[in-house]
Amino acid sequence: MSLSSLEIYKLLPKTNCRQCGFPTCLAFAMQLAKKAVSIDKCPFLSEEAKKTLEESSLPPIRxxxxxxxxxxxxxxxxxxxxxxxxxxxxxxxxxxxxxxxxxxxxxxxxxxxxxxxxxxxxxxxxxxxxxxxxxxxxxxxxxxxxxxxxxxxxxxxxxxxxxxxxxxxxxxxxxxxxxxxxxxxxxxxxxxxxxxxxxxxxxxxxxxxxxxxxxxxxxxxxxxxxxxxxxxxxxxxxxxxxxxxxxxxxxxxxxxxxxxxxxxxxxxxxxxxxxxxxxxxxxxxxxxxxxxxxxxxxxxxxxxxxxxxxxxYTDPQKPLQIEPKLYPVGTANQNSPVLVTTNFSLTYYTVLGEVEASKIPSYILSVDTEGMSVLTAWAAEKFTASSIVTAMEKANLKEKVSHRSLIIPGYVALMSGELEERSGWQVIVGPKEASGIPSFLKNL
Amino acid sequence: MIKEYLENWTGLVNTVKIGATPQEGGTRRKTITVGGEKTLAFLFKEGHLPNKPVIAYEIWDIKPIDWPEELTNYYSDVWSDPLDWAEKVANVYKADLLCVRLMGIHPEINRDIDYELNFIKNLLKRVNLPLIIVGCGDDEKDNTVLPLCSQITKNERCLIGEVTQDNYKILTAAVLADGHNIIAQSPIDINIAKQLNILISDMGLSFDRIVINPTVGALGYGLEYTYSIMERLRLAALNQDKVISSPFICFVGQESWRAKEAKARQDEFYSWGKESRRGPLWEMITAVSLVLAGADILVMRHPKAIEKIKEYIELMFKNNF
CATH class of the missing domain: 3.20.20.20 (Dihydropteroate synthase-like)
Structure with missing residues (x-):
């Protein structure tokens, strides 16, 4: 809880002596409130005022x-x-x-x-x-x-x-x-x-x-x-x-x-x-x-x-997210399947864990959804046919794989038509839950 | 002397009563009351907490498809008949409250509606605990079957759900007519929770018959989102926002047992420790976190986890009740 410039001003000598380098005590107080200068600049500050000012600048929990x-x-x-x-x-x-x-x-x-x-x-x-x-x-x-x-x-x-x-x-x-x-x-x-x-x-x-x-x-x-x-x-x-x-x-x-x-x-x-x-x-x-x-x-x-x-201790304002890009899992090559998901860390790592567990080399295309999960991003129109196409282009996907098919999360099955139209790729609807990925990939 | 810092809460959480005894026109052995909090969890010195959080055993009308071995060990002997399952948790595990999930009506399984209604009728006869009845999550099927369940349990004062912002009218009307309470589900979103409570009450169902399901993320899987949404809702209630002063129901078991850390066997993930303890622990830590955020009803699965959480709640309330 820092003091306002007016509260600080009340503690100053109010003589406008300029020794601090500012034209008035009020100007000095405003700089102090911004923590732009040190209180030592005022040679006439009373001990008591100094203590109050120092205290106020300390964090409440050390x-x-x-x-x-x-x-x-x-x-x-x-x-x-x-x-x-x-x-x-x-x-x-x-x-x-x-x-x-x-x-x-x-x-x-x-x-x-x-x-x-x-x-x-x-x-x-x-x-x-x-x-x-x-x-x-x-x-x-x-x-x-x-x-x-x-x-x-x-x-x-x-x-x-x-x-x-x-x-x-x-x-x-x-x-x-x-x-x-x-x-x-x-x-x-x-x-x-x-x-x-x-x-x-x-x-x-x-x-x-x-x-x-x-x-x-x-x-x-x-x-x-x-x-x-x-x-x-x-x-x-x-x-x-x-x-x-x-x-x-x-x-x-x-x-x-x-x-x-x-x-x-x-x-x-x-x-x-x-x-x-x-x-x-x-x-x-x-x-x-x-x-x-x-x-x-x-x-x-x-x-x-x-x-x-x-x-x-996760920052509630900033969901943990990863860089949206194409991630190879295992020794992925041009024939490996491509799974599309969001760039929300929790989603990505859950998918990654299951793809690794399947032991089938694959690509995961992480789309920039501003750190939102699949359903949230879909509802907020961050995970759409067009954002997926953008991610495909950015990752230069058509050069990375020779096939032309994408696997999307089961929860967004509704977008498959539009995605096929926009991308020209075949869309395969994957499982709703990441836990279904290993058996899904094995039966692909 | 340090003067303690007491918040001056002016609001309180609504009280919701589940179950009706013969005196009240039902057939339940007892009733369960939740809500009524006048402060945050366990801060007894600041305000009255008239009701302890309660735990409902989750049972299904069919043999569950994806429950891990750690749960199978406790229930597989009664999975051939859901009525036996209900009786086991009531008599062997001494459940206080039962939550029946009608998975059998899901389009992929599509059990006969009469069969389901018979199951509920027999359940009322075999087990006399207060009941929570939830659908399969498919709007169309839930709207067909749940109103019928509401009808045949008329006057038992069940807690029935769930309704959402896009699908609340049919079930709310049934619950209103048959004297039950309703579960209002919102997707970890305060505004939708508020909006839905308004829509429901506009149909004539009073606030003391609404329980909010804020949607649960398990430990490691979005727990913090649920935790903070519940804390914010509860603070709003204590600050007199009457529209969202509803008690919370949290489907802890369902979410916890989806977590890989709860299910994975030690031979797959050696460094994670024994699954026989890790699984229940995952459900327990999720439960305790949500109790601290203000949960009133916990729907749980593992008998040992349930027993421990009950013990925890008893210890917290000891000398304070």
Missing amino acids: LITIGKEDAKLEIGNETVLFRHEEKFYHPTGIGVILEDDLPDSEIIKIIKKIKGLEFERIGQKLKLDLIAIRNRSSSLDGFLKVIDLVVKETSSFSLVFMSQKIDFLKKALELYSGLKPLIYKATKDNYLELTQLAKSYGIVLVVSAENLDELSLLTKELNKMGFFEIVLEPQADSVSSLLWNLTQIRRLALKRRERSLGYPTLVVLEDTDKDLEILFASTYLIKYAGILLINTSEPEDILGILTLRQNI
């Missing part, structure tokens, strides 16, 4: 960065309560908790499993972001050993160090602070020491409290110490109260500009029923969690939760 280089995770800096209002910017970081009292062999097995959890959906690569090492063993050696195992096995995840013992965290940081891990967690009982520690290493700290009042008081204390690299853990005694707290934090930060709660949030899932854990994680993912730490590394769980994240 952007927090965890980890280094290829494992860097950015969370926070969200601007809306509902994705349709604009979009959600920084996808929830998802991490798996590794208990340090498991046998080495088991730990290595889990790390290998986590490394293998990469899925490609709609042209995007989906993977986990974090590995959290939790000190359940109450042994320093055990804790450090597991961190060491993780660091040796992989560098593609940000790390979270979880221990109730400050000296353990201290030791771990002496060795691994360069990886910029997230530290879990500061409470009202230990925050002084932990904050000093986090500050000296320039790393992010999870701040945890039983209710929003305490959480707010605690972050204010940390701020007084000059520390702002904070992730909030609101505790609650039930899933619905936690949902309430997460909602409150987002609302208070955005709508009331409550600075003490203007940070991304973290939720640690309890290790109980496997299905419920995923359902609760889904709940927090949709309603505002910045980081989720979960206890499962089963591929089906991770695929589900990562797909949900992909859905929720």
Whole structure:
């Protein structure tokens, strides 16, 4: 919520001294509102006015960065309560908790499993972001050993160090602070020491409290110490109260500009029923969690939760689309069939998946439908005989294949007559659903 | 002290009642009421949520054509007779609500109309749960058969559908005459949802007898479109847009089980994990997401997924109801 130029003007000295380089204070205020100049240009600004102006230029939810280089995770800096209002910017970081009292062999097995959890959906690569090492063993050696195992096995995840013992965290940081891990967690009982520690290493700290009042008081204390690299853990005694707290934090930060709660949030899932854990994680993912730490590394769980994240964090104003052109699948040649579809990513990749599954080399002609799906594009007259003919010409299709037949989606069978007339090609009506493509191609 | 931020919602979702007991002129064992929300999902501290979301078991009048093995395992023993299927979900799985899809009337299958009507008549006798009856999606056949179904279930206060912007008159008239509720389907589009509700109410069917089907995209297959359309509709309802303050019905099972990730076997996609868990999970995550967007009735398929979603809803409502 930035200030208007008039609101800024009221904070200025109103002397029109021109030292800022502008003819009047109002002119300067207008440039400030556009963020075209820095407030430092005014030498007579009161401390209070300066603070107000600086505050107003900060995002309501701080952007927090965890980890280094290829494992860097950015969370926070969200601007809306509902994705349709604009979009959600920084996808929830998802991490798996590794208990340090498991046998080495088991730990290595889990790390290998986590490394293998990469899925490609709609042209995007989906993977986990974090590995959290939790000190359940109450042994320093055990804790450090597991961190060491993780660091040796992989560098593609940000790390979270979880221990109730400050000296353990201290030791771990002496060795691994360069990886910029997230530290879990500061409470009202230990925050002084932990904050000093986090500050000296320039790393992010999870701040945890039983209710929003305490959480707010605690972050204010940390701020007084000059520390702002904070992730909030609101505790609650039930899933619905936690949902309430997460909602409150987002609302208070955005709508009331409550600075003490203007940070991304973290939720640690309890290790109980496997299905419920995923359902609760889904709940927090949709309603505002910045980081989720979960206890499962089963591929089906991770695929589900990562797909949900992909859905929720898709920009609602811009449907995912691909470049409209002719795509060869497999070793397509001049005799290969040509399937026509839209350039909506979801549609294209669904068709692609099925064509690949058929193992029949083919061409997919992706028509520019401005990212709309088959039926939507057809209704909006973006997927028509003429747009298909345009795409055929652009792709120089008649040179690519020697036959003269096109396969169109079953849902747009109605256009086959017009398309035959306009293109001069034979039109074959394909299946309505992509899942019908393999058997359709085999029987062609 | 932090002062909590409470929205001052002035509107509420319409309440729709499904099923009629003998006292009310029907033969159902109980009734189910949905809607009435005065805030967003599970925000109990902000407003009253008088009714929990409910789950309807989806059954067909014929043996389903394309249900994957994970579902076949639970139902194939009763697929020779849809009445057995209905009884199994009522008695073994303890369904609260039944959603019967009349796929048999589809032109490609074309079962005899009398046969279908007999099925519905017998269903009323064999199972005394509140009923949702939906057609096959072919306008012409639905317009022929559904009004007859409406007639023979007169006074049972079913939920019948679906009507669309281009095809609503015949079924709306039947539902109005026979004391049922209607499902208004719109293609992930707020304006069409609104327009259709107006058209239906103009025929005399009151808003408290309309349930909106916003059209569902499954997890990974357009879920986000449905999610946001539902959130926008619900916010409009809470801000007193009375025309679209209808509860939602979401055909979660139908869409989730079309997803490749729900059906594919592990031997085809090794890295995706066990299909016995992945399939139900796909249906469950879709369901939970839509519940958070405001879903009131979930039509689902997998008994384990249904059981878990019920447990989830119970836990969310615990100490808040």
